[in-house]
Amino acid sequence: MSSPIVKRFLLSIPIVCLLYLLLSKTPQGPADIFAFKRFHRSQEQLRIPINRLIVNDSDCRRIPIPLKVQHADSEGLLNADFINPVGASKIKAPRALTDLTQCPSSPNQFTGHIRLPNVLYNISMSPITATSKDTRRFWNPTIFALPYWSKNQYLIVNMVASHGELYRRNVLCEANICHPPSETFKNSREKSCTEDDLEILGSNGGLRCVTTPIEVDVPPTPAERCDGMEELLADIPGFHDPRLFYSGRGEPILMVASQSRYACIGLWAIDLRAVYPDIKETFASSPRRLGPGPLMSYPTLTELTRNPPSTRRSYEKNWVMFSPSSLVSYLQYELNSTTRTFAQLIGAGLTTTNQTDISEEPCLSEPTPLDVSGGHFVAGASWHQATPALKLVLCTRSNSTCTNRFGETVFFAVIHKKHVNEYGLPMRYERYFVVWSATPPFNMLGVSQNPILLANETSRGWTAEEIWDDVEETRSGSRTEWGQFTYTTTIAYAWGREESDIREKGMGYLDDEVILSVGIDDQNGLYAKVKVSDLLQCLRICPGRMPIW
Numbered sequence: 075m076s077s078p079i080v081k082r083f084l085l086s087i088p089i090v091c092l093l094y095l096l097l098s099k100t101p102q103g104p105a106d107i108f109a110f111k112r113f114h115r116s117q118e119q120l121r122i123p124i125n126r127l128i129v130n131d132s133d134c135r136r137i138p139i140p141l142k143v144q145h146a147d148s149e150g151l152l153n154a155d156f157i158n159p160v161g162a163s164k165i166k167a168p169r170a171l172t173d174l175t176q177c178p179s180s181p182n183q184f185t186g187h188i189r190l191p192n193v194l195y196n197i198s199m200s201p202i203t204a205t206s207k208d209t210r211r212f213w214n215p216t217i218f219a220l221p222y223w224s225k226n227q228y229l230i231v232n233m234v235a236s237h238g239e240l241y242r243r244n245v246l247c248e249a250n251i252c253h254p255p256s257e258t259f260k261n262s263r264e265k266s267c268t269e270d271d272l273e274i275l276g277s278n279g280g281l282r283c284v285t286t287p288i289e290v291d292v293p294p295t296p297a298e299r300c301d302g303m304e305e306l307l308a309d310i311p312g313f314h315d316p317r318l319f320y321s322g323r324g325e326p327i328l329m330v331a332s333q334s335r336y337a338c339i340g341l342w343a344i345d346l347r348a349v350y351p352d353i354k355e356t357f358a359s360s361p362r363r364l365g366p367g368p369l370m371s372y373p374t375l376t377e378l379t380r381n382p383p384s385t386r387r388s389y390e391k392n393w394v395m396f397s398p399s400s401l402v403s404y405l406q407y408e409l410n411s412t413t414r415t416f417a418q419l420i421g422a423g424l425t426t427t428n429q430t431d432i433s434e435e436p437c438l439s440e441p442t443p444l445d446v447s448g449g450h451f452v453a454g455a456s457w458h459q460a461t462p463a464l465k466l467v468l469c470t471r472s473n474s475t476c477t478n479r480f481g482e483t484v485f486f487a488v489i490h491k492k493h494v495n496e497y498g499l500p501m502r503y504e505r506y507f508v509v510w511s512a513t514p515p516f517n518m519l520g521v522s523q524n525p526i527l528l529a530n531e532t533s534r535g536w537t538a539e540e541i542w543d544d545v546e547e548t549r550s551g552s553r554t555e556w557g558q559f560t561y562t563t564t565i566a567y568a569w570g571r572e573e574s575d576i577r578e579k580g581m582g583y584l585d586d587e588v589i590l591s592v593g594i595d596d597q598n599g600l601y602a603k604v605k606v607s608d609l610l611q612c613l614r615i616c617p618g619r620m621p622i623w
């Protein structure tokens with residue numbers, strides 16, 4: 075630490091911080107001004123005020139001091155769209171995240187997956203009150219955990235198989251989990267299965283509707299500028315890919331893909347209370363907070379956009395919203411091995427321009443030539459964002475010294491690596507977890523080293539022998555394939571935690587449990603319940619983010 079250059083650098087840190095604080099104290103921080111100018115150029119006609127980027131003064135103090143001096147590239151800075159005076163590239167992964175780089179076991183030698191011991195449970199859309207069993211096929215389950223004070227635990231939205239009709243139908247019900255009577259369970263409000271439940275769900279119990287599934291009635295949207303191949307898809311009425319999650323303010327947000335006002339297909343958001351008013355009362359009856367519940371950012375169906383408009387694609391999908399605080403939300407449009415794009419939502423579905431840190435190196439990878447030569451991978455796999463993002467404080471709920479205020483926070487989500495066969499048709503989705511910082515500029519911090527499978531899940535592309543190679547117990551028994559094409563649409567903190575505020579629904583701790591929904595072969599829905607620290611084990615820290623101790 076005695077080298078003069080390091081000393082000079084250490085001295086300059088307070089100066090940079092001071093400059094940063096001064097700039098952020100002015101009505102608009104530096105990033106705001108740039109974003110605002112560009113926004114004005116591209117969307118002159120709209121005069122919607124921009125929220126300030128959340129810049130917390132203490133963020134500056136929290137930046138770890140790097141031991142290596144990094145030379146700023148002035149040329150690069152001048153040409154850059156987004157200037158971060160603190161030097162975002164110096165942000166390192168918190169130590170608690172590096173603890174998650176340990177792997178529970180070595181990966182399957184053929185498929186490369188890590189298998190978690192958590193089993194998959196059945197989901198039934200046949201409610202208890204039904205006089206006859208619902209024989210429709212449901213898939214694409216999206217599960218939303220209601221607050222602990224609500225009458226029922228979950229809300230499920232499922233796609234209904236179309237039987238040839240050209241219409242996309244999604245149904246919703248309230249649902250509860252039941253356990254087989256033989257099982258002991260820790261939460262006294264969890265339910266024991268009845269005979270009828272066991273008959274419908276199978277011997278392990280599962281998640282079952284308690285209200286009759288009703289069609290999710292979202293107004294149709296027009297495809298206003300759509301031609302070419304995608305016109306066919308845009309002609310099918312109804313929405314698809316519903317996602318349900320909590321905003322930072324505790325609003326229940328339903329995000330769907332539907333016909334776009336600007337092109338073929340776009341993403342839209344609406345407050346679930348506007349679609350399903352039955353849950354209004356639950357949101358307005360928090361035992362520890364009086365009032366009507368969180369204000370609605372999306373009282374009506376609102377199209378989410380990209381800025382500048384020239385960057386909009388004709389078919390948009392798989393966007394992920396994340397809320398670092400109760401005041402601001404961001405949209406992450408794409409995340410793959412070459413590109414990451416996200417922007418801040420500024421109201422009415424409008425956004426700032428791309429806010430991705432220019433110095434961020436890609437964290438995701440593609441199959442290597444060696445993988446490809448092995449015959450199980452084809453070059454050109456692609457990454458697809460799959461689930462909403464959850465906020466996570468990197469310590470356990472049981473650690474009383476750790477509160478939201480002192481713990482390091484990150485976001486995590488599931489991302490699928492989509493593999494196609496030699497004809498370009500989808501062959502399998504691999505499930506990975508990605509982790510990014512909850513502090514601007516929200517750098518990517520880590521990703522699962524290996525794809526994650528659940529206890530009895532199989533995956534297309536290998537023989538059953540190869541897939542079960544990592545499971546000793548199946549050595550003598552039959553090794554069959556089951557569920558070849560699985561994908562995940564939900565991660566949500568499981569029902570039953572005692573949140574003190576609805577705004578805590580979207581955040582949790584390492585020892586909290588997460589519900590993970592699994593769609594299977596486009597014809598069924600299942601779920602698993604896994605502790606966060608188990609889901610996120612065996613991470614790889616992104617390039618440049620490994621802390622130096």
Ligand SMILES: *[C@@H]1O[C@H](CO)[C@@H](O)[C@H](O)[C@H]1NC(C)=O
Pocket residue numbers: 130131132133479
């Ligand atoms: C900034 O963060 C610190 C601790 O992380 C907190 O005490 C403070 O209230 C925050 N300030 C604002 C304006 O959010």
Ligand SMILES: *[C@@H]1O[C@H](CO)[C@@H](O)[C@H](O)[C@H]1NC(C)=O
Pocket residue numbers: 194195196278530531554555556600
């Ligand atoms: C795996 O679990 C699901 C859901 O519980 C069940 O339907 C299926 O039969 C199981 N498959 C195997 C191979 O055990």
Ligand SMILES: *[C@@H]1O[C@H](CO)[C@@H](O)[C@H](O)[C@H]1NC(C)=O
Pocket residue numbers: 194195196274275276277278279
């Ligand atoms: C799930 O339901 C299927 C029938 O739909 C049944 O065969 C299977 O055993 C059930 N799984 C469990 C774990 O009970």
Ligand SMILES: *[C@@H]1O[C@H](CO)[C@@H](O)[C@H](O)[C@H]1NC(C)=O
Pocket residue numbers: 408410411412413455456457
């Ligand atoms: C990553 O995403 C961008 C934007 O969607 C796309 O242009 C690029 O081709 C993708 N990269 C790969 C390797 O698929």
Ligand SMILES: *[C@@H]1O[C@H](CO)[C@@H](O)[C@H](O)[C@H]1NC(C)=O
Pocket residue numbers: 385412413414415416428429430431432433
């Ligand atoms: C957004 O910014 C990042 C970082 O500069 C860049 O890699 C990415 O390509 C940008 N996205 C778009 C759509 O330009």
Ligand SMILES: *[C@@H]1O[C@H](CO)[C@@H](O)[C@H](O)[C@H]1NC(C)=O
Pocket residue numbers: 469473474475476477480481482
């Ligand atoms: C509890 O949390 C604090 C703050 O994050 C951390 O420093 C400490 O190591 C944690 N204690 C244990 C036993 O994990």
